[in-house]
Structure formats: structure tokens, C-alpha cells
Amino acid sequence: MAARGLAALRDASLLRPGCLVAGRWIETGPARLPVVNPASGQVLCDLPRLGADAAREAVAAAAGAQKAWAARPAKERAGVLRRWYTLASEAADDLAMLATLECGKPLAEARAEVASGLASIEWFAEEGRRVTGDVLAPAVRRPQAGLVLKQPVGVVASITPWNFPFSMVTRKVAPALAAGCTVVLKPSEETPLTALALAELALRAGLPDGALSVLCGDAEGIGAAVLADERVRKISFTGSTRVGKMLMAGAADTVKRVSLELGGNAPVLVFEDADLEQAARGVVGSAFRNSGQTCICANRILVHESVHDAFAARVVELVSKIHLGDGTEAGVTQGPMITAAGVEKAERHVADARAGGATVAVGGARALPDSGGHFFEPTVLTGVTPDMMCFWEETFGPVCNLVPFSSETQALDLANATEYGLAAYAYTSNLARAWRVAEKLEYGIVGINEPGITSEVAPFGGWKQSGLGVEHSKYGLDEYLEKKYVCLGLG
Numbered sequence: 304m305a306a307r308g309l310a311a312l313r314d315a316s317l318l319r320p321g322c323l324v325a326g327r328w329i330e331t332g333p334a335r336l337p338v339v340n341p342a343s344g345q346v347l348c349d350l351p352r353l354g355a356d357a358a359r360e361a362v363a364a365a366a367g368a369q370k371a372w373a374a375r376p377a378k379e380r381a382g383v384l385r386r387w388y389t390l391a392s393e394a395a396d397d398l399a400m401l402a403t404l405e406c407g408k409p410l411a412e413a414r415a416e417v418a419s420g421l422a423s424i425e426w427f428a429e430e431g432r433r434v435t436g437d438v439l440a441p442a443v444r445r446p447q448a449g450l451v452l453k454q455p456v457g458v459v460a461s462i463t464p465w466n467f468p469f470s471m472v473t474r475k476v477a478p479a480l481a482a483g484c485t486v487v488l489k490p491s492e493e494t495p496l497t498a499l500a501l502a503e504l505a506l507r508a509g510l511p512d513g514a515l516s517v518l519c520g521d522a523e524g525i526g527a528a529v530l531a532d533e534r535v536r537k538i539s540f541t542g543s544t545r546v547g548k549m550l551m552a553g554a555a556d557t558v559k560r561v562s563l564e565l566g567g568n569a570p571v572l573v574f575e576d577a578d579l580e581q582a583a584r585g586v587v588g589s590a591f592r593n594s595g596q597t598c599i600c601a602n603r604i605l606v607h608e609s610v611h612d613a614f615a616a617r618v619v620e621l622v623s624k625i626h627l628g629d630g631t632e633a634g635v636t637q638g639p640m641i642t643a644a645g646v647e648k649a650e651r652h653v654a655d656a657r658a659g660g661a662t663v664a665v666g667g668a669r670a671l672p673d674s675g676g677h678f679f680e681p682t683v684l685t686g687v688t689p690d691m692m693c694f695w696e697e698t699f700g701p702v703c704n705l706v707p708f709s710s711e712t713q714a715l716d717l718a719n720a721t722e723y724g725l726a727a728y729a730y731t732s733n734l735a736r737a738w739r740v741a742e743k744l745e746y747g748i749v750g751i752n753e754p755g756i757t758s759e760v761a762p763f764g765g766w767k768q769s770g771l772g773v774e775h776s777k778y779g780l781d782e783y784l785e786k787k788y789v790c791l792g793l794g
């Protein structure tokens with residue numbers, strides 16, 4: 304039988320038993336942070352639990368390294384990123400295994416995540432060479448000429464969540480380094496191992512000491528230390544709206560730049576003229592990805608009443624085929640949830656919907672009780688109404704809610720009736736409707752007849768309380784660059 308789990312790693316040294324602070328690996332310390340496999344409850348690794356002191360040390364090293372890193376020609380920085388990309392590509396299987404072990408998603412999903420994260424590194428290695436300013440010659444007052452320079456913002460603190468342990472790191476660290484910034488990264492305490500392996504590969508690629516520190520443990524203490532530090536000029540955060548608001552408020556004291564990618568509550572509009580098979584596959588693929596634990600997962604499925612029953616039947620059929628289990632096992636298509644709290648929230652949402660009159664068409668309960676993991680059945684609710692918890696709040700679990708609608712206007716009103724605005728989807732075969740709906744959805748990303756909306760080439764970011772700024776694309780690099788106007792007096 305093929306080796307599974309940690310035994311399957313080809314390069315065992317990618318499992319780092321410590322955090323990287325100011326170019327040094329720290330493995331010892333009185334307080335410990337066990338990293339646990341959510342599919343089994345087994346401890347994968349025991350890290351030191353670091354806090355504010357280590358964060359300050361990391362910031363000092365990042366500040367010390369930043370000017371020299373920024374002064375290197377863009378081509379040289381790009382060369383380091385490209386080597387990082389190559390080394391991480393060669394280690395892709397190991398990195399996917401680490402992501403599956405600490406986050407729970409099936410290996411095939413982890414491989415797709417690694418591929419998308421690698422694409423971010425590659426893109427920003429290329430894009431970092433194309434940072435150019437502007438010349439304002441005839442437009443400014445004479446006798447003057449003007450130049451707009453783009454310069455790195457400086458030291459960046461990045462804070463990432465557990466649901467994409469690889470690609471959340473690369474989409475923040477790669478553009479920062481490409482722009483000439485240095486980074487203090489705090490990955491989620493639940494999933495630090497993939498980030499630490501990426502840090503090891505970055506060092507092997509030639510990244511100078513201090514340019515990237517990766518530490519975790521006391522999230523609040525680390526957060527407070529980077530917020531208070533004048534030398535940190537930007538916070539880039541992906542996670543809950545609650546913590547995002549706190550970081551935004553905390554950044555005000557030293558007026559740091561903030562980029563926030565927060566919660567979502569993605570609607571899918573399935574119109575009567577949609578290809579129902581395509582829509583059903585798209586919805587199921589999106590709603591149950593990573594056990595429903597992504598901020599762009601289809602959460603509220605708004606279906607025209609004339610096709611609702613046929614659509615629901617097909618969705619239930621597809622969901623019934625999902626194979627729940629340990630993500631490292633062949634054939635498993637849905638893994639555990641990350642924590643017991645996640646399972647409890649899914650349970651709460653199902654109970655509330657049921658009490659309000661919704662029907663549990665499939666699933667609805669905890670699963671695999673003997674596994675030691677946090678499993679919840681893939682669930683479809685029909686007859687969901689806007690007053691139910693699962694409509695207002697992102698379930699962030701494997702629960703797909705079907706809500707009937709009767710007109711395009713009503714569907715748009717329901718879709719936009721949320722404080723969130725990250726991703727929305729619509730299925731229709733009518734081009735004019737597709738365009739109309741895309742324009743009216745108050746969301747940062749809209750997928751029309753398409754659930755796969757993430758690309759390193761395209762901007763990713765939310766409207767309303769889903770966030771500030773974008774990641775990826777040419778716009779994503781700008782988030783790490785300050786603009787400076789240089790006015791030349793020629794008189």
C-alpha cells in the first residue's frame with residue numbers, strides 16, 4: 304500500500320517543527336502549539352507558541368532587510384521569486400499533502416490549491432518586473448515637469464486563515480516581495496505547516512534573512528505587536544469580518560495601509576433559462592468545495608420557481624454521490640470541517656432552518672463519529688426563506704440552501720440583501736440578462752455560468768463589509784506600492 308500522511312512526504316525536511324523569525328528557526332519554547340489533523344484528531348507537529356516578543360523581533364528584521372531588498376533590481380527580486388516558484392513546483396505533492404493533513408480538504412483539492420498558489424508566485428515574479436511610473440510632462444504647469452514613482456510601502460504584516468494554507472500565503476507574500484516589501488507572516492494557528500514549508504523553500508531560493516518571517520501562536524499578541532509598530536506600514540488580512548474590523552481600527556493609530564478580504568455570503572441566481580445541468584454541477588462544486596469553507600462558496604441558491612423542483616432533484620442526486628472521509632484516502636471528495644465549532648454552526652443553521660419550515664432534502668447531521676474528526680454530512684435544504692440564519696449568515700459549512708424566486712428583480716433584491724459583497728454567481732442562457740445581472744449585483748466578483756472565478760490574472764476582492772482592496776492581477780501589485788509625485792521645477 305502507498306504511504307499516506309506524513310510518511311508520504313518525499314522531502315521530510317519540509318515539515319518544519321519551528322517558526323522562522325529573523326532568519327532563525329525557533330523550535331523550543333515553554334508554550335507549545337500542537338497542530339492537529341482535523342480528520343483524525345492526531346497531532347501532526349508540535350510548534351513553539353510564539354507571541355508579541357517574537358513578532359517585534361521579526362518586524363525589526365524585516366525593517367532591517369527591506370531597504371536592501373527594495374534596492375535590488377526588480378529582475379533580481381523576480382529571480383528569487385522564480386526560484387521559489389520552481390522549488391515549490393518540484394515539492395508540489397508534499398505541499399499538497401501538508402495542506403490536506405492540516406486543513407482536511409481532499410488531496411485533489413489541495414493539489415488544485417497548490418497549482419493556483421504557484422500561479423500567483425509565477426505571476427508576481429513576472430509582474431514585479433513591470434512596475435513603472437508615469438511622466439507628466441505637458442500636463443503640469445510650466446516651467447515644470449512631473450514624475451510619478453511607485454515605491455514599496457515597506458514592511459508588511461500578513462495574516463492568513465486556515466482554509467487555503469498554501470494559496471492565501473502566496474497571494475500575499477509574492478506581490479509584497481515582488482514590489483520590494485518585506486513580510487512578517489502570521490498564518491493560522493490551525494494550519495501553519497504549509498506556510499512554514501513555503502518559508503523553508505523561500506530561503507532555499509535565496510530570499511535574504513529577515514525578508515520573510517513566519518510565526519504563530521498567540522494571535523492576539525502578535526496582532527497587537529504588529530499593529531502598534533510604526534515600522535509596519537501595511538496590514539494584509541484574510542479572515543473573519545470580526546477580526547478584520549478590529550485590525551482596521553487598530554491600524555488607525557499609525558495610519559497603516561490595510562487590505563482586507565473578509566466574509567462573504569455568495570448568492571447564485573439560477574434563472575428559468577439556465578442550462579440546469581451546468582448550473583447544478585456548478586452549484587454543487589462551489590457549495591461543497593473545502594466542505595463549504597471558502598469565502599466564495601455558493602451559500603444562497605436562488606432558483607426560479609418554475610425550475611426549482613427539477614433543479615433541487617438534480618442537486619440532491621449530485622450531493623448524494625459526495626464521498627465523505629479522510630482527504631488523504633483515494634476516492635474521498637469531501638473532508639472534515641476544520642473545528643468542532645464549524646460543525647456546531649452547521650448544525651445550528653440546519654436546526655434553525657428546519658424549525659422555520661425548511662426541508663432537509665439530504666444530509667443534515669454529523670457524520671463518521673468514530674473517526675476522531677469533525678465531519679458533517681453534505682446537506683441540501685429546500686424551502687429556505689430570507690428570515691432564516693442560513694440566509695443571513697454564511698454557514699461556512701457543507702450546507703446548500705435553495706430559495707425560490709419569481710422574478711429577476713426579486714432575485715437581485717434577495718441577492719443584494721446582505722452586508723457582504725464578495726462573490727456572486729448567475730446561470731442564464733440569455734446574454735442581455737447575463738449583462739444586466741452582472742451590472743446590478745453588488746459584489747466584487749461575478750461568475751456568469753462559471754463557478755471557477757479565481758485566477759492570478761484577475762482582481763479578487765470584496766465590496767461592502769467583505770473587504771478593502773484586491774489581490775492578484777496588476778491591481779493587486781499596486782496594493783504594495785506607494786505613489787510619489789516628483790515635481791521638477793525647470794524655470
Ligand code: ADP
Nearest residue numbers: 462463464490491492522523526541542543546
Ligand atoms: P476564522 O474564523 O476563519 O478562523 P479569523 O478571523 O478568526 O477567521 O482568523 C483568521 C486569521 O486571523 C488567523 O490567522 C487568526 O489567527 C488571525 N487572528 C485571529 N484573531 C486575531 C487578532 N486578534 N489579531 C490578529 N490576528 C488574529
